[in-house]
Every structure is written in C-alpha cells, then in structure tokens.
Amino acid sequence: MPTANTTFVHGLCSAAAVAAVTLTSSVGSASKPRTHDDFYFRGGVGAGYLVSDLQFEGPLGELDASGIALTYELAFGGTPAPGLVVGGASYGALMPSLTAEGSGGAELDGSQWVVPVGPVLGYVGPFIDFYPVPTGGFHVQWSMAFAMSSSSYERADGAEVDFDAVGWTAMFGLGYDFWVDDEWSLGALARAQYTSLHAGSVTLSSASGSASGSASGTQHTDVDQSAWLPALLITATYH
Numbered sequence: 001m002p003t004a005n006t007t008f009v010h011g012l013c014s015a016a017a018v019a020a021v022t023l024t025s026s027v028g029s030a031s032k033p034r035t036h037d038d039f040y041f042r043g044g045v046g047a048g049y050l051v052s053d054l055q056f057e058g059p060l061g062e063l064d065a066s067g068i069a070l071t072y073e074l075a076f077g078g079t080p081a082p083g084l085v086v087g088g089a090s091y092g093a094l095m096p097s098l099t100a101e102g103s104g105g106a107e108l109d110g111s112q113w114v115v116p117v118g119p120v121l122g123y124v125g126p127f128i129d130f131y132p133v134p135t136g137g138f139h140v141q142w143s144m145a146f147a148m149s150s151s152s153y154e155r156a157d158g159a160e161v162d163f164d165a166v167g168w169t170a171m172f173g174l175g176y177d178f179w180v181d182d183e184w185s186l187g188a189l190a191r192a193q194y195t196s197l198h199a200g201s202v203t204l205s206s207a208s209g210s211a212s213g214s215a216s217g218t219q220h221t222d223v224d225q226s227a228w229l230p231a232l233l234i235t236a237t238y239h
Helices: 002-030
Strands: 040-056 060-080 084-094 099-102 113-116 119-131 140-153 160-179 184-199 202-207 222-239
Touching: 040 084, 060 119, 060 222, 084 140, 119 160, 119 184, 140 184, 160 222
Parallel strands: none
Antiparallel strands: 040 060, 040 222, 060 084, 060 099, 084 119, 099 113, 113 140, 119 140, 140 160, 160 184, 160 202, 184 222
C-alpha cells in the first residue's frame, strides 16, 4: 500500500517529466530555422539603365537609345523541391528620361531624338528562383518571358515615330534576402535583361505633315529592337 510520501514522490516525478517534455518541445519549436518553402510571393521596385538599338527598314535607318529605367517585379509561385521556386511573373520598365540619336539613314543626319512619352516595356512569363541553402538568403533567379513595348520618338524638327512591338526577353538575377519574420524577408536583387522586339508597322507624323519623306500617318514597315537593361531592385518576399 503506497504511503503518502511515495505518492508525493511519484506526483513530483510526473510533474517534472511533463515540464521537461513541454520545455523540450518549446525549445525545439523556437529553434526551428526559418526556411524558404511552400507558397511564394515577391514584389520589387527599382531602377536601371536601358541601352537599346533600333533598326528601321528604309530611310529612317538606325537609332541608338539609352536612359534611366524605372523597374518593377510581381511574382507568384510554389516550392516543388527544397529551395526551388517555380512560378509566373510580370516584369515592367518605364523609361522617363530616354533619348535617342540617329546614326544611320540620310534623313536623320545625326539629329538628336527625344522621347516625349517614355517607352514602356512589359514582360509576362514563367520564372525559376533557387535558394542553394533553403534557410539562407542568397538566391539565383532566371526567367524567359513574352515582351511588349510601346514607344514614341520625336526629333527636333518635329518628325515623330510611334510603334508597338512584341517579342521576348530573358532575365538573370542574383539576390539576397534578410529575414524580418517567419515568412517575410526584405532584400536586394541585381538583374540583367536582354530583350528582342519586332514591329511590323510604324506610324510616321510631323508638325509639317511629313516625316522622312513620307506622308503623315503612313505605315512604315519593319523595325527591330534589341535592348539590355541592368537594374537593381529592393524586394519584399513572402516565402
């Protein structure tokens, strides 16, 4: 028959065991590392510099364009393997201060071109983002996407060229995220994009009613554009 002392000792041991298990569980939960897994969302904004070459068919010749670009990124995805993110994203760039100089074509004579309304580049497509160490912050990003562009160039003499182009873009980036919560991190992303675009028609106009020897509003066929856009973005990631 158990004595009062034996009962007390058994109760004390049971309480100690429960406390130990609870403490161990609590410490284990608290020490669980933050990991990049499951649902993925990233938003980012930044700036870069566009270097672009435009090849027009006919007397318009060639334009070399460059200038500051404002960039953004909006991406959603999942994590099918440790550290590997696969999803879809929208990338965009606005060039408010872009200028262009003609280097070919008798009608250009090297005149300076300006951009009254900066070109807009839009990208939509799949992406891959890989964290070599899922608990760390370093990651490598890659995407190939459908690209669209809307541009308007105006020369000092009033000649204006407007066109919408479509094509593709490829992007490669390196970044680092700093944990600020169990799921959220803030970081920096350096990326470079190459874009190839084509337009089958170009609208010509000028203050005098003609541009480069063509009547105002004439559709001038074929323009090919290639562009490099390195950029640095500040990002917020839920992952």
